[in-house]
Amino acid sequence: MGTQAKLVVESPFFNVSPNIVSTLDSNSKFSHRSSLRFQAMTTRRRVSLSTVAATTTTTPPVPPPPPIQDEQRKPPDLQSLMRRFWKVAVPYWSSDDKVQARLQLAAVFALTLGTTGISVGFSFLGRDFYNALANKDQEQFTKQLLYYLAGFAGGIPFFVLRDYAREKLSLRWRSWMTSYYMERYLKNKTFYKIQSQSTIDNPDQRIVDDLSSFTGTALSFSLTLFNAAIDLISFSNILFGIYPPLFGVLLAYSLGGTALSVFLGKGLVSLNFLQEKKEADFRYGLVRVRENAESIAFYGGEENEMQLLLSRFRSAFENLNKLLISSRNLDFFTSGYRYLIQILPAAVVAPMYFSGKIEFGVINQSVSAFNHILGDFSLIVYQFQALSAFSAVIDRLGEFDDVLDSNSKKGDQDSKEKIQLNFCLISSSNGLHSNGSMPLSKRVKLLHVEHLTVQTPSEATLIKDLSFEIFEKDHLLAECNNSLWLRDLLKVTGPSGSGKTSLLRVVAGLWSFGNGAITVYVRPRGDLEMLHSSDVVSQQVTSTNETIGDSTGRRNSEGVIFLPQKPYMVLGTLRQQLLYPTWTKDSDNLSDDAKQSDSLSFLMRARDARCVNERSKKPTSEDLLQVLNDVSLGHLLSRFDGLDSTHEWSSVLSLGEQQRLAFGRLLLSKPTLALLDESTSALDEANEARLYQLIQAAGITYISIGHRRTLYKYHKKVLHVSTADSTSTLQNWSFKDVEEDPIYDFLKQ
Ligand SMILES: Nc1ncnc2c1ncn2[C@@H]1O[C@H](COP(=O)(O)OP(=O)(O)OP(=O)(O)O)[C@@H](O)[C@H]1O
Known part of the structure; x- marks a missing residue:
């Protein structure tokens, strides 16, 4: 109160x-005054708990607010x-x-x-x-x-x-x-x-x-x-x-x-x-x-x-x-x-x-x-x-x-001292033969990490001087018919607390504590006028005018999708779960009453042109049904009365079902790069295998974190991060091909 x-x-x-x-x-003690006056009154706050709830369900899970303090706060x-x-x-x-x-x-x-x-x-x-x-x-x-x-x-x-x-x-x-x-x-x-x-x-x-x-x-x-x-x-x-x-x-x-x-x-x-x-x-x-x-x-x-x-x-x-x-x-x-x-x-x-x-x-x-x-x-x-x-x-x-204000300004001022995250556009026509096939001598870079040092907000170093690149097509292996080998599919391993999730946070633009540079190359989607193309030839990327966004500015967020262990279930229908976050509810869906109300002109701000273009590509109900079947969730339709029923999805679906639904989103959005943070941890091996095969077949490159050994089968490279030693300046990571890992031989048997 x-x-x-x-x-x-x-x-x-x-x-x-x-x-x-x-x-x-009789209600007013001093009503002989004819002017306006304020009356201090005690009121019950009418807060929409859903507003608060929305902040609590954002993924990845975030820590609670600071403990009650400020007792000595000065006026x-x-x-x-x-x-x-x-x-x-x-x-x-x-x-x-x-x-x-x-x-x-x-x-x-x-x-x-x-x-x-x-x-x-x-x-x-x-x-x-x-x-x-x-x-x-x-x-x-x-x-x-x-x-x-x-x-x-x-x-x-x-x-x-x-x-x-x-x-x-x-x-x-x-x-x-x-x-x-x-x-x-x-x-x-x-x-x-x-x-x-x-x-x-x-x-x-x-x-x-x-x-x-x-x-x-x-x-x-x-x-x-x-x-x-x-x-x-x-x-x-x-x-x-x-x-x-x-x-x-x-x-x-x-x-x-x-x-x-x-x-x-x-x-x-x-x-x-x-x-x-x-x-x-x-x-x-x-x-x-x-x-x-x-x-x-x-x-x-x-x-x-x-x-x-x-x-x-x-x-x-x-x-x-x-x-x-x-x-x-x-x-x-x-x-x-x-x-x-x-x-x-x-x-x-x-x-x-x-x-x-x-x-x-x-x-x-x-x-x-x-x-x-x-x-x-x-x-x-x-x-x-x-x-x-x-x-x-x-x-x-x-x-x-x-x-x-400081948050938007800080992004500009401190950007030199922090991790630089840039998004560049890959031109889909560049580097392709006239028949659309990719020449063997060319490969597409999707991610370039240069001298990256990752720190926590309290400035404890987690990863030291990490550099690597991820390619979509390896010219040496492109002849291999197995799509698995067409992309650098990276598995990140390491002890708990070593900084695996933090690395993905940095790539997704959530964290910028530390230094170094990350460039993410994403495919064109939406409004080409706003995006510039970049030529990708062999491992050379022309760097002029190709940046389309950074961690603080506007970026092509559909290029990278992060899947946490506990997926975020939005408030709404099953359809909205699947379309999130690429195709969100927009002003088309507003009721006539809402459209007539003049105050809603601010509440119906035009979405950017990218989204307008996306509308044409919005998946149909058939697409959604197909994806639900693909991720073995077809039974939800009969259980919950179709695509347009609304439920508290995080309560009515098991964690494994929520994880499958999240993969459904991934299959619909088809991002250039998916960051999977133990996103199949609640699934049985058969379901896990099916999901990895589906995203491979969809051409999605991914970096994943997972403790299960069976996951090695769906990756090409392994990045091992060990717990950083604060007294040492040596790198605390190592890279190797999956085939070099003894576990891989063991799994093949
Ligand atoms: N907001 C934060 N502020 C300060 N430290 C943090 C914050 N978030 C995470 N950390 C610390 O950063 C370290 C790395 O966390 P991270 O989640 O990246 O580990 P991880 O390797 O993914 O661990 P796990 O395998 O257990 O999930 C941990 O010691 C953690 O306590």
């Missing part, structure tokens, strides 16, 4: 008298808070939606101006109404009553429309921000880096809750400031007209109040920040129980989970307790401050009334004007809790924004 700033708009019609207010608006200073606010708030107003955004903002401000005008009008109506009442002038009283009713009828639409327009704009802003943040979060594998390096906590919560809170509160707060400025101008005249010293009392009262409330509530910002984090940690713990239900049940780990969850909840609870105590102390002050103003102006002008200098209605008008102006001067006092919650939101979003 966090403290969220929520805007409450009070009626201008009830500001005529505090007495009337208390009867008409941000005003300058960095302002800088962060500006950085987070500004992009939308100069985005591609800026015309609509500015128009809507202007409309909201115009309506706010209208409502302030109406409030001023009602202040005069109130004066005459009470004068008529005090003078027992029934005719005048009836007339004023009718004016009041007419004023209600004319004024109410302004207030309702102002709130509606503001909420709509806030939703539009949030939609844009959500897609803007998600785009940067999912770009350049930032989500993976944030999670695996524990850069910041709970990014999902920042996207869901903090963005919603930020847009709503920023807009409301801007309007409150605007409203306060207008109120100040309009009601200062009235107050001066009544009794100038009252203005002096007001200034002294509000400045003193502001200073005291800042002093009393200074700890609230960091407490609010921590509250957000602790709530998110607790929710994340629950999501992990759901995601790992079977493992926990097998282990019988309920008691442990209970302890862990309770400790997280306790931490949130303790912080909330501190937050409540701080709020209570501040409330003592603000309540006194608010109640006193109900009698203060009357007490100041009462002597004038008793001496007959002013009428009774003027007392009411001075109370109303005093409240308005004091409200404007006392924004910090009234809104301190909401402002402290808002500061925490700004701080969290600003931090997130900085991380997202």
